[in-house]
Amino acid sequence: MKEISIYIHIPFCKSKCxxxxFVSFVNCENYFEEYVQSLIKEIKLFSKECKNTIVKTIYVGGGTPSILKAESIANILNVIYANYNIDDNAEITVEANPNSLTYEKVKIWVDAKVNRISIGLQAKSNKLLKLLNRPHNYNDFKNAIQQIKRAGITNISTDILIGLPRQKWLNINRTINKLIKLKVNHISAYGLILEPETKLYKQVESGELKIPNDDKSVKFYQKTRKKLEKNGYFCYEISNFAKIGYESKHNLNYWARGEFIGFGVAAYSFYNGMHWENTTSLSEYLKNEFKKLNIEKETEKTAKEEFIMLALRTTNGLDISKYNQIFKTDFKKEYSKQLNKLINNNTVKIENEFLKVIKTEITNLIIEEFF
Ligand SMILES: C[S@@+](CC[C@H](N)C(=O)[O-])C[C@H]1O[C@@H](n2cnc3c(N)ncnc32)[C@H](O)[C@@H]1O
Ligand code: SF4
Known part of the structure; x- marks a missing residue:
């Protein structure tokens, strides 16, 4: 049976960071129940197309899934269990914010077979959290971790950000020290992307706030990586670090170009060689039409580019034999020009038939060479 992943998008937040x-709306409490009912309809509707598949991972992300009643998440999951074939060892993750997570909520999730929680901290400094308009402080986070563990979940991931305004290495170091002490076993350390149309973008543009320059951010990333590796978190993708055995199976499926179905507003799917998106409009989604938008058939060119991009971001690198097998070609011949250049500059290496990036801080530039 074909293996797939399922992603559920919960597009609501208490406030906007x-x-x-990301597609997330504030002050929408009145729509929560209606949205859950629409999700359930969409999940049931699509199940016919997935008869011969087995679901290896489910990820309820957002937005802020923990903002919903715990019973709503349980309902959604139970509808998936009733309509799809689920692997006995499926990884089932719920994303949470520290201020909307309680012991009682986690208990209900656990009863609905949730076995992994991903919780956003971003930074330890309360000043920085306030500056970013995060709806919680560090103590809320620490309490949340205690409640998650008390409810029986040990597979915990935390998101942190590198390159925030006013951030110094000292801040990042403190954040990491706390996470090590709290024994979370997976850390995603994302480099801040200054997204146009965000408040922070305007604050930086106007000179009100300053963010670290690229050189500084690269140094912060290198130090973060060194520190996490020294403390037993192995870097299995450029932004993702895990204790052995705690890599995110859901993300590994994305990076291996595995198939996945996304449900909900703005969800994205890749299934049977087709990519499509759902509407980003809440009112449109609530009409329950579930139109597939921007449908794109995968071409050999896009498939190859995606394979290269995803594989080079992982620590294992690009499996040359797998590439040759999938695309019935000879990777080394096809890209001999690029490989000669990059190997000569010492930015990549080939080890046991895997192409690996050496200079991880310029991974994106290296990937561009192949496009
Ligand atoms: C969409 S959020 C959902 C998680 C949860 N709502 C939270 O904020 O903790 C997932 C993660 O994306 C990351 N993220 C959001 N905006 C980002 C940006 N502009 N640049 C880099 N990472 C970002 C944050 O680390 C965040 O935890
Ligand atoms: S970072 Fe998380 S909590 Fe903040 S607005 Fe985005 S999705 Fe919501």
Missing amino acids: SYCN
Whole structure:
């Protein structure tokens, strides 16, 4: 049976963080129940197309899934279990914000087979959290971690950001020290992307706030990586660090170009060689028409580019034999010009038939060479 992942988007937040451009709406409590009912309809409707598949991972992300009643998340998951074939060892993750997570909520999730929680901290400094308009402080985060563990979940991931305004290495170091002490076993350390149309973008443009320049951010990333590796978190993708055995199976499926179905506002899918998106409009989604937008058939060119881009971001690198097998070609011949240049500059290497990036701080530039 074909293996797939399922992503559920919960597009609601308590407040909007100044840097965030994800599709999430505030002050929409009145729509929560209606949205859950629409999701359930969409999930049931699509199940016919997935008869011969097995679901290996489910990720309820956002937005802020923990903002919903715990029973709503349980309902959504139970509808998936009733309509799809689920692997006995499926990884089932819920994303949470520290201020909207309680022991009781996690208990209900656990009863609905949730076995992993991803919780956003971003930074330890309360001043910085306030500056970013995060709706919680560090103590809320620490309490949330305690409640998650008390409810029986040990597979915990935390997001932090590198390159925030006024951030110094000292701040990042303190954040990491706390996470090590709290024994979270997976850390995503994302480099801040200054997204146009965010409040932070305007604050930086106007000179009100300053963010570290690229050189500084690269140094912060290198130090973060060194520190996390020294403390037993292995870097399995450029922004993702895990204790052995705690890599995110859901993300590994994305990076291996595995198939996935996304449900909800702005969700994205890749299934049967087709890519499509759902509407980004809440009112449109609530009409329950579930139109597939921007449908794109995968071409050999896009498939190759995606394979290269995703594989080079992982620590294992690009499996040359797998590439040759999938695309019935000879990778080394096809890209001999690029490989000669990059190997001579010492930016990539080939080890046991895997192409690996050496200079990870310029991974994106290296990837561009192949396009
Ligand atoms: C969409 S959020 C959902 C998680 C949760 N709502 C939270 O904020 O903790 C997932 C993660 O994306 C990251 N993120 C959001 N905006 C970003 C940006 N502009 N640049 C880099 N990472 C970003 C944050 O680390 C965040 O935890
Ligand atoms: S809580 Fe998460 S999804 Fe919501 S605005 Fe903040 S970063 Fe974005």
